[in-house]
Amino acid sequence: MKNKLIVTLTTVKGSRQYSLGQLARYVIALFIVLTMLSFAVSNWLLVRTQDDLAVLEEDHQQLTDQYELMLGTQSLYKTELDQLSASLSRVAFERDRLQAENIRMGDQLQEETIRVGELHATLGASLNGLEAMLNLDTTEEVTPERLEQLTLMANQRLFMLNSIPNGLPIQPLRITDKFGMRMHPIKKRRIMHNGIDYKANIGTPVYVTADGVVEYAGNKGDGYGKQVVVLHNFGFKTVYTHLNSTNVKRGELVHKGQKIAESGNTGKSTGPHLHYEVRYLYKPLNPAHFVSWNIANFDTIFSNVKSVKWASLKNLYPLNQSAQP
CATH class of the missing domain: 1.20.5 (Single alpha-helices involved in coiled-coils or other helix-helix interfaces)
Known part of the structure; x- marks a missing residue:
């Protein structure tokens, strides 16, 4: 027991x-x-x-x-640039007018000189603000030539940023797969991944990353599910796949930042996400270089993406400063 x-x-x-x-x-x-x-x-x-x-x-x-x-960056730059240009023009006009008055009105010379100095300082501050936005070294000299040069440079950059894909196409939860060789989650073998996969809830808005025309909107039955393909200037193309729904049709003109679809889980997919590609003459490029591209780091794209013959762009209007309309 x-x-x-x-x-x-x-x-x-x-x-x-x-x-x-x-x-x-x-x-x-x-x-x-x-x-x-x-x-x-x-x-x-x-x-x-x-x-x-x-x-x-x-x-x-x-x-x-x-x-x-980031989504509103380009619109913000454009608005600020327009406001800055208008402000600079008014200040420059007022400065020239006061200088002319100083010549004619000797008894008020001291008072007007003070006002000219104040306006000159305002013009210089605005000019330095534009240089900072363009990520350029600031200059103390305020000249009409410098103002014209900076305004032309800003407009050229904005034109390029509206014509060539840049920025995020979606508000993602995170990146689940990058560009390059990877183990395919369905085929279980290493193959090339031609884009970036952004994890996102079904129904998350998808935005086009540059101005262009819709080449295709629908389901090709190729495993990518519902998709939108957009043609852009200079031979670039963007692809948005595994969508839940599309908001555009083939042949429709679209502008940067426009909602073109909603993310989903269609086709051969292991979970809700957006597969995003950037192509140049049908050749896939790493979208990461274009996603991070903006007006401040404008020149980085030319060194990061070497497969594009960027040098030939300088001869195109309106990028060619000597070109006449």
Whole structure:
């Protein structure tokens, strides 16, 4: 009896006793220990999951803020440039007028000289602001030639940024696959991945990354599901696939930042995401170089993407400063 465990169960009908051997006691003890261990581990995982969720929510909010800022970058640059150009023109006109008045009105020369100095400082600050936006070295000299040169440069950059793909096509949760060789999640072998995969909830807006014309909108049955293909200037093309729905039709003209579709999980896909490609004369390029391209780091695209003969662009109007309309 000393190696047995006696368990007594009492009910309204009386009591009954059950004896358990030493092995049974070990099994029960092990069960109790495992139960307590499982409870402790579950609590730890729950706390850890809540912490990870909080971090993910914070990261998602940061991505949301960054995307909203990036999405309107070109429009903001254009608006600021137009306002700055108008302001510079008014200030320059007022400065010239006051200088002319100073010549004719000697008795008010001192007062007008002060006003000219103030306007000159305002013009210089505005000019430096334009140089900072273009990521150029600032200059202390304020001349009409410098103003004209900077305005022309800004307009040229904006023209290129509206013509060639740049910026994010979607507000993503994160990047799940980059451009290059990878292990295909369905085919289970290494093949070339010609774009970037952005994880996004079904129904997330998809925006075209440059002005162009819709070459295709629909489902080709090639595994990419519903897709939109857009032709852009200078031989560039962008592709948006695995869509849930499309908002444009073939032959439709679209402008940069226009919503053209909603992301989905159609075709051969392991989860909701947007597959985004940038092509030049049918050759896939790394979209990452174009996603990060903007007015401030304008020259980086020419060194990062060497397969495009950028040098020939300088002869095109309106990029050719000497060209006449």
